[in-house]
Amino acid sequence: MKRKWIAATAMAVTAGLLTACSGGSGDTPTNEKVTLTYANWSEDQSPAMKQIAAEFEKTNPNITIKVQTLPWPEYWSTLQVGAAGGTAPDAFWMLADHFREYAKGGQLLDLSDTVKSNKIDMSVYPKPVSDSYTYEGKIFALPKDFDTNGLWYNKALFDAAGVKYPDDSWTWQDVQDAAKKLTDSKKGVWGIAAPIDSQGGFYNTILQAGGNIINPEGTASDFASPAGIAGLKFWTDLQAAGASPTLKQLSDTEAVSMFENQKVAMYTSGAYWALRFYKNPDLKDKVDVAPLPQGVKRATVTSGIGNAGYAGSKHPEELKKFLAFLGGTRAAEIQAATGTVLPAYQGTQKPWLDSMPEFHLQVFIDAIDYSVPLPVAGNASEWQGLAPQFLTPAWDGKKPVEQAAKEYQDAVDQVLAKQ
Amino acid sequence: MTNVATKPVRRPVGRRTGVSKPSGWWGLAFIAPATIGLVALYVWPFLSTLLKSFQDVPAFGPATFVGLENYTTLIGDGDFWKAFQNSALYTLIILLGIPLAVVLAALIEQVGRGRAIYRVLFFLPVVTLPVAIGMVWRFIYNGDFGLLNYVLSWFGIDGQFWVADPRFTIYAFGVVGIWMGLGINLIILGAGLQAIPKALYEASSLDGAGRVRQFFHITVPLLSPSIFFVTILSVIAALQMFDLLFIMLRGVNNTALTDSKTIVYLFYEKAFVQFDQGYGAAIAIVLLMVIMIATALQFRLQRSWVFYG
Numbered sequence: 001m002k003r004k005w006i007a008a009t010a011m012a013v014t015a016g017l018l019t020a021c022s023g024g025s026g027d028t029p030t031n032e033k034v035t036l037t038y039a040n041w042s043e044d045q046s047p048a049m050k051q052i053a054a055e056f057e058k059t060n061p062n063i064t065i066k067v068q069t070l071p072w073p074e075y076w077s078t079l080q081v082g083a084a085g086g087t088a089p090d091a092f093w094m095l096a097d098h099f100r101e102y103a104k105g106g107q108l109l110d111l112s113d114t115v116k117s118n119k120i121d122m123s124v125y126p127k128p129v130s131d132s133y134t135y136e137g138k139i140f141a142l143p144k145d146f147d148t149n150g151l152w153y154n155k156a157l158f159d160a161a162g163v164k165y166p167d168d169s170w171t172w173q174d175v176q177d178a179a180k181k182l183t184d185s186k187k188g189v190w191g192i193a194a195p196i197d198s199q200g201g202f203y204n205t206i207l208q209a210g211g212n213i214i215n216p217e218g219t220a221s222d223f224a225s226p227a228g229i230a231g232l233k234f235w236t237d238l239q240a241a242g243a244s245p246t247l248k249q250l251s252d253t254e255a256v257s258m259f260e261n262q263k264v265a266m267y268t269s270g271a272y273w274a275l276r277f278y279k280n281p282d283l284k285d286k287v288d289v290a291p292l293p294q295g296v297k298r299a300t301v302t303s304g305i306g307n308a309g310y311a312g313s314k315h316p317e318e319l320k321k322f323l324a325f326l327g328g329t330r331a332a333e334i335q336a337a338t339g340t341v342l343p344a345y346q347g348t349q350k351p352w353l354d355s356m357p358e359f360h361l362q363v364f365i366d367a368i369d370y371s372v373p374l375p376v377a378g379n380a381s382e383w384q385g386l387a388p389q390f391l392t393p394a395w396d397g398k399k400p401v402e403q404a405a406k407e408y409q410d411a412v413d414q415v416l417a418k419q
Numbered sequence: 420m421t422n423v424a425t426k427p428v429r430r431p432v433g434r435r436t437g438v439s440k441p442s443g444w445w446g447l448a449f450i451a452p453a454t455i456g457l458v459a460l461y462v463w464p465f466l467s468t469l470l471k472s473f474q475d476v477p478a479f480g481p482a483t484f485v486g487l488e489n490y491t492t493l494i495g496d497g498d499f500w501k502a503f504q505n506s507a508l509y510t511l512i513i514l515l516g517i518p519l520a521v522v523l524a525a526l527i528e529q530v531g532r533g534r535a536i537y538r539v540l541f542f543l544p545v546v547t548l549p550v551a552i553g554m555v556w557r558f559i560y561n562g563d564f565g566l567l568n569y570v571l572s573w574f575g576i577d578g579q580f581w582v583a584d585p586r587f588t589i590y591a592f593g594v595v596g597i598w599m600g601l602g603i604n605l606i607i608l609g610a611g612l613q614a615i616p617k618a619l620y621e622a623s624s625l626d627g628a629g630r631v632r633q634f635f636h637i638t639v640p641l642l643s644p645s646i647f648f649v650t651i652l653s654v655i656a657a658l659q660m661f662d663l664l665f666i667m668l669r670g671v672n673n674t675a676l677t678d679s680k681t682i683v684y685l686f687y688e689k690a691f692v693q694f695d696q697g698y699g700a701a702i703a704i705v706l707l708m709v710i711m712i713a714t715a716l717q718f719r720l721q722r723s724w725v726f727y728g
Contacts, residue, residue: 077691084479101694105479195672251583251673252561382693389677 034315035064036322039089041075048338052331056322063318083107086312090319091326094141094308096132096373097380102308103135109309111139114320120327124346128373129304141306142327143344145335147270148367149200149300150289151175152277157182157189157265166266166290168363172208172234175266175293179243182265192266193255194235194244196391198384199301199374200269206231207372208295214416218377221412224405230295236394236401247395268292271342271364278356291363302371304344383415471700478694489701499702501678502685503709505589509681510657510713512593513600517650520601524608525638538609542602553666556595557582582667585678592663592679600656604649611645612638643725651717658710659683682706 040049046069053065068089070078076098082088083102094102102108115122122130125143133141151166158165161182166174179191195201203213211227214220222228238244245258259267260280277283292300307326309319325331332345339355342364353361390411394404472489474482493499527537544552559566560581568578581591619637628636639646661683668676680688682702690699 080478080694101478105477107479196674197672247674248562248580248583251675252557252563252565252580254672379693382695385688385692388672388674392674392677395674 031062033062033064034318035066036091036313036315036319037066037068037089038322039068039070039075039079039092041070041072041093042340043069045335045338045340048335048340051338052326052334055330055334056325060318060321063322065322083310083312088310088312090313090315091307091309091322093144094133094306096129096303096306097376097384099133099141099306099308100135100376100380103138103140107311108140109311109313109316109319109323111142111309111320111323112137114324115139115142118324120324125344126302126304126368126371128302128371129306129344132303132373132376133306133308141308142323144305144307144326144331145341146302146304146344146368147272147342148302148364148371149204149268149270149292150363150367151292152259152267152269152273152287152289154259154262154265154283154286155288156286157262161265165288166293168291170290170293172205172293172295176234176237176241176243179238179266180241183241183243185242188263190245190258190264191243192238192268193250193258193264194238194395195247195250195255196235196388196395197255197269198387199303202232202235202391203301203374204231204268204292204299205234205295207299207301208292208297209234210296213301214375214377218375219416221383221409221416223409223412224402227296228409229402229405232391232394232401232405234295236397239395240397247392262286271361274356274359274361275339278359284358287359289360289363291367298370300367300371301374302368303374378416379418383412386411386415468700468703471697472704474697474700476696476700482697485697489698490705492698493701493705498680498685499682502680502682505679506658506660506681506683508589509593509596509660510654512590513596513653513657514650515593516597516600517604517646517653519597520604520608520649521639521642521646522634523601524605524612525634527605527609528612538605541605544599545602549662550666552595552599553663556591557667560591583673583675585675588668588675588679592660592667595663596657596660600653604653607649608642608645611642615641640726644727647717647721647725651714654713654717655710658706658713661687682709 038049038053040046046067049067053067056065057063079088079092083105088107094108114120120142122139126146129143129146130139133139133143151170153166155165158178161184163178163181166178175192182191183189206213206222206228209227209230211225211231212222215222223232235244239246244250245253245264250258253261253263255264255267256269256273258264260277260283262282274289277287292298307323309316309323313319327345329345329348332343332348333351335341335343336348336351337355339352342349342352349365353365386408390404390408393399394401471482473484473486475485475488476482523541527534530537558564562568562578562580562583565578565581567581571578579587581587615638619641620633623633623637660681664676664679664681664684665687667673668679683706686699686702686706689695689702
């Protein structure tokens, strides 16, 4: 008797599993009730994403959007395993350095036709960002937001040292001179933070010196060229002059924290810190931002999140509709109004600027004109990880910059040659 | 005395034949939950890792068989040997914590009332979130404003950048590792101590033995099975160290990370950051072999120092 009961339970459980597995199969007529998942990695932005989803559901009552937030360390491994196993979210955030792997592996929904049929004008997005989500002529993601770099500075420390505030006329020399004047070792104040930072730091200066980071073919790096060395020297000179905390100090206390604690007067980085500085009552009235200084020319790297769809989604038509909505004005406006990010859609950034009127945030938008995409050739996460290993001796003054740059270049080229 | 207690109880032989054949099915049913768990969570992942270690596994798409290539790359990989060295050094430091645990366990045993308070204090790190521990120790080790350097300055000693200077990182982690492991070790050793008959101490003190002599001639020999057990667990845990490194160095742009990677950190980086799963699998298999050899070696060595009453 008991045995039969157990057997029956087992059968029921198995049957349940089977139906669970087969659920959601079949064709998708447009009026069927459909649920799509939309994954991101930011707790901060999750409310805005939910608001966008709700807005979409209003006009598409048959589609329900489930917003999922995964912690950053797990996001990419979960997405990768999900894509390989057929259980990935339908829509998800994509980054340029992971994009190629997914596009090459056929994991992303081709949006080229959607762009055409919805008459989406790709020129409304910053070109470097939209280009980074194109693979072999096909569009696989629509830009969600973007970031460029600027020179954040602390007005109070500038006033104390009697130095003129940075403006758009500043050159490298102006930054070097100001950094030295602003440094006051007795007070424990440095002119600038000079960590080994690629996106906010030496990538920009190499470009400003007229160099490339990776060649256009993506086969070799350019760190040991005269421009590459000049771009690296900009930072090692600041270290050598003692105008920045040492690398060890910046390892113990991150550059951004040093800036927040008013230990450094200048910090080159992205627009994404704006809200954090603005919300800090100690900093709100003291901080402002200027364009990055010019070298031989103006330049900044840029990157942005793209909204992509999973090629294995069971509801590709509904998914395309949702992704088109995510790339549109309404979704951009909701993002701008929440103040967390700079939306990629041209002309929708005003609410973001207005939310922090004391900061000259327009410099980040103006920077689009001279921005260059963040280089992502080959196995980007592997060669990007090499910077601290090869550049630390140059920053510490233990090796000539030329030699460190050459060794760094050789190591990066070796990774690029593997593809 | 102890002999009597540890003598194995003889099983009634007759019972064994009493199990009738048809009920064997039920036996399987009873062990099924454990067996399924073991197969699904250990055996299957192990086999698939072993297989992957002989393959080139791209992020997407089919894997290709490459024979021993991952292993030959590993042997020539300077990063791997550096990580191996770091893990070995860390393990040695953790081993130094075991005598400390034995002494502390013996001291706590001496405390009459309030023994539980000490146990709780030492056990707290075990139940604290590793993230919180990492944050606190990063503050303690901070080169500019750290608590440790502040204390050292009282004695006129120049502070160091303990977790930002690769010369010190592994030692700094070793100290945190010992502190984090103390709780568990003290529980195991404490249980072992309570099994030592008090009469031995009484008899020896009548014979004129002091505290120190009792510790070395009664406590340590009779506690040696527990010490051995603690050593095995500590070595395995130390060879798998990853969390401290991940929390204290990664994500904060710490330039010391390059020279402080452990084997498991390297595995994480290869398999999950660089998506080279085949190579990652090879690292995992080599680590498994290292752990097996280290454990087998300890079982061999224990014959000369562990005393089973």
